[in-house]
Amino acid sequence: MSKKFSLALICLLWPLLVAAEPSVWRHEWPQTDFSRSSVGTWNEIRSGGPGKDGIPALDAPTFKPVAQERRIEPREPVITLELGKATPRAYPIRYLTWHEIINDSIGGVPVAVTFCPLCNSAMTFDRRVGGQVLRFGVTGKLRHSDMVMYDAQTQSWWQQAEGRAIVGALTGTKLRALPSWMESWSEFKARNPQGLVMAEPAHNRAYGSNPYRGYDSAKRPFFYDGVPPPHGIAPLARVLRVGDRAWPLSRLAREEQIREAGLVISWRAGQASALDTAKIGAGRDVGSIRVRDGQGRDVAHDVMFAFAYHAFWPQGRWMLGGGG
Structure with missing residues (x-):
């Protein structure tokens, strides 16, 4: 690791x-x-x-x-x-x-x-x-x-x-x-100045800290012994999942906006990884994703690790770009 x-x-x-x-x-x-x-x-x-x-x-x-x-x-x-x-x-x-x-x-x-x-x-x-x-x-x-x-x-x-x-x-x-x-707290706050944010729960927890320090830089996930994802994609690389399709975040970060499969997918820098450093707010920048349909409506999606996508959608379609 x-x-x-x-x-x-x-x-x-x-x-x-x-x-x-x-x-x-x-x-x-x-x-x-x-x-x-x-x-x-x-x-x-x-x-x-x-x-x-x-x-x-x-x-x-x-x-x-x-x-x-x-x-x-x-x-x-x-x-x-x-x-x-x-x-x-x-x-x-x-x-x-x-x-x-x-x-x-x-x-x-x-x-x-x-x-x-x-x-x-x-x-x-x-x-x-x-x-x-x-x-x-x-x-x-x-x-x-x-x-x-x-x-x-x-x-x-x-x-x-x-x-x-x-x-x-x-x-x-x-x-x-x-x-x-x-998305990042600053993004939410800027778009929704009259919005609401969940208050801190009344539990004795180290809120703001990350007990999984360094996890998303590991070579192998915890408690997973299934097959790794294809195409040489690292198991703990992030992918965007919409339905049974997956777009590598590395591609989204490179292209910033993609129009495919009836979707408009945007990537924007500024969000810290919650699974990197001991302090969540200090994590490396992994960016934020927004997914909309052709009419501009938000679409349900997930940004998950590649190994998990492949485990639950083994026949899913990898949207690699460049004809891939």
Whole structure:
């Protein structure tokens, strides 16, 4: 590895691996229907260290006006949610790094704002399924190094990167992904001076610090033993995923704007990596992505690591440019 991982990361992510099968999990998950699953083999799912709710999801966070925020540094990443006529909201990665899921409601829509640090996957979902509003938490399990969520109502397990139930009564159900994106705090603030930003949670966490120091410069991802991505792309290189297509961020940074597949994709410098230095705001510049359709409407997408994209979309299309 090009950098040493911090001791905090090792302590957080060095689990005592146990056999991966329902007989081991049932004592902690008595209400989960393990007879229903879309997982190929149970050993795809492994412990990430913390148990159920060991990483505490947040519910109904409080917000404050942009002008009152003093803690967040200009280049720190936030997840931006601009939904309908509701006041735009920023969910700082400094909080999501430690909580991974935020159950909220904006403009009358119940949402789950999610971030998996090990895959750099930041997705926002509508929490309504079949007329029921679900509340999501963190199982403490990983599949292809991606967070496995659960819903409190049916105790089904969900793959965060896909927004799809993979174990339990709701197996096969997909959540509706909502357009949200990661950008720097300064970008959000400049565009939304009357916007809202999530206030610091009342938990004892080192908010603003990165326990995964140096992770996105590593040669190999944690808890992943699948095949590497094709085309010589580094496993921990960032890619933009829209549907089953992926654009390398290296290409987007080089071209800055691309019009392909009915999309207008823009890259802009100024956002710090949340997985580089010990202090999130000091991370190297990885830039921000905005994805719109031909009518200028924002499109749901993800900026994730290449290994995770290839693991969940092995038949996906790599948009390499130059006829690739």
